[in-house]
Amino acid sequence: MLDGEQVRATAARLAASLGGRLRLEQLAAGSVTATVRLADGRTLSWTRMLAETSGHSDDLRPAAYAVLDSFALQRARRTTLVAERIVDAAELYTQLAFGPSLSLWLRVEPVFDQLNARFREAPWH
Numbered sequence: 001m002l003d004g005e006q007v008r009a010t011a012a013r014l015a016a017s018l019g020g021r022l023r024l025e026q027l028a029a030g031s032v033t034a035t036v037r038l039a040d041g042r043t044l045s046w047t048r049m050l051a052e053t054s055g056h057s058d059d060l061r062p063a064a065y066a067v068l069d070s071f072a073l074q075r076a077r078r079t080t081l082v083a084e085r086i087v088d089a090a091e092l093y094t095q096l097a098f099g100p101s102l103s104l105w106l107r108v109e110p111v112f113d114q115l116n117a118r119f120r121e122a123p124w125h
Helices: 004-024 057-069 100-119
Strands: 027-039 043-054 076-084
Touching: 004 027, 004 057, 004 076, 004 100, 027 057, 043 057, 057 076
Parallel strands: none
Antiparallel strands: 027 043, 027 076
């Protein structure tokens, strides 16, 4: 059983994992759907559109947080995150990064993907 803080941490891990899988397959998502199984057996599901189609974990994470925050959960048994409106990443425009931190992150993100693939554990970021 997950409490509120653990649900949010789980959302961050799920977004990082989903982003890694999307990038591995060279895909991007236009929306994410979070599904939560509650302690009483009920299931809640909600979809959130992304500001722009993306496969980057930093774009997926806020959407996952927004969906889960809208549920106002105190406890959950199981949480899943699914990418929807999937497109080929080669069809996307490349956004110029004007800040050094975003530019650096976009270069480091593939390294995290390689670490995750190699060690098959919880995402590093």
